[in-house]
Amino acid sequence: MRVFVAGASGAIGSRLVPQLINHGHEVIGTYRSPGSAERVSRLGATAVRVDLLDAGAVRAAVLKSRPDAIIHQATALANARFGRNLDRTFAPTNRLRTEGTDALLAAAADAGVGRFVAQSFASYRYARIGGPVKTEEDLLDPAPVAGTTETNAAMRHLDEAVTAAGGISLRYGGFYGAANDGLIGPVRKRFFPIIGNGEGVMSFIHLDDAAAATVLALEHGGSGIYNIVDDEPAPTRVWLPVLAQTLGAKPPRHIPAWVARLIAGEGAVVMGTESRGASNAKAKRELGWSLRYPSWRQGFIAAYGAVAQTDARRADGMASIAR
């Protein structure tokens, strides 16, 4: 297939392009920052610069590329600063998930593109009732806390618009596996605490496994929603100390919910104490997906173990120079 990948230069896009090419697909990869062109070309794709928020430019690029399929992986979260108000941090990404998705779907309709796959998100979205692990059939949070309503609405828009158009929405877990993963800095500096009872459940996914599932979804076709997460949704009190240890950092701090509410806001408290994880049973069953890193336990070591060892060796070296 000729596959138009929007966001080919990004964290997931850059893992996805080589896997698509390995599967015999031809890739047209979009980027937005001028410096990303070479990166996309080096991955083996035809690089095209497009701003997804310019619907006319999106239409022109898609018509010119004549793809059989479109995959939407554009977000704007690299180097994002996470504060009390998640909607503020996610505002550019929310536009890519609403306006950007609509522009790509309109272009797909005009160009007669038969397949459409888009990036959605699984963690922190399901209703905070019942068991800790949710399927695609389960209710989404009907009352997201203040400061997260626009972000939740944007993801819901993407899920609904894509499936209504006959495409696939992939609700990924929290991505990890890249050198600039957003979690590394805060966990190293002990800025990411266990809040209250630490029972908020997170679902993770290694970027390589996320890319593999995306290729399978593309080739499977049809319409639907899939959770693309690993086998071990886990409470913060379980996964966070393991991540800190793997990074060679000190154990995470514990703070009471009321203190976290004052410092980081209600959204952080809900994520840390009430959020639900997601089940990958449907993706395994229908897409024939198997994971290279079935749990973040192996994945964190594969992604960060070497980095932590290098840092430890560097620290030893500095200590012996000082001696």
Ligand SMILES: NC(=O)c1ccc[n+]([C@@H]2O[C@H](COP(=O)([O-])OP(=O)(O)OC[C@H]3O[C@@H](n4cnc5c(N)ncnc54)[C@H](OP(=O)(O)O)[C@@H]3O)[C@@H](O)[C@H]2O)c1
């Ligand atoms: N994806 C998530 O839901 C999520 C959630 C929380 C944290 N994070 C963290 O965020 C970091 C990665 O950020 P990311 O997921 O946003 O990926 P990214 O690596 O920033 O990639 C985003 C892709 O979208 C493109 N893009 C951005 N704005 C665009 C626009 N207006 N029009 C067209 N394309 C546009 C980028 O192009 P250029 O590269 O050319 O700019 C890039 O190809 C990781 O550390 C990850 O852990 C991600």
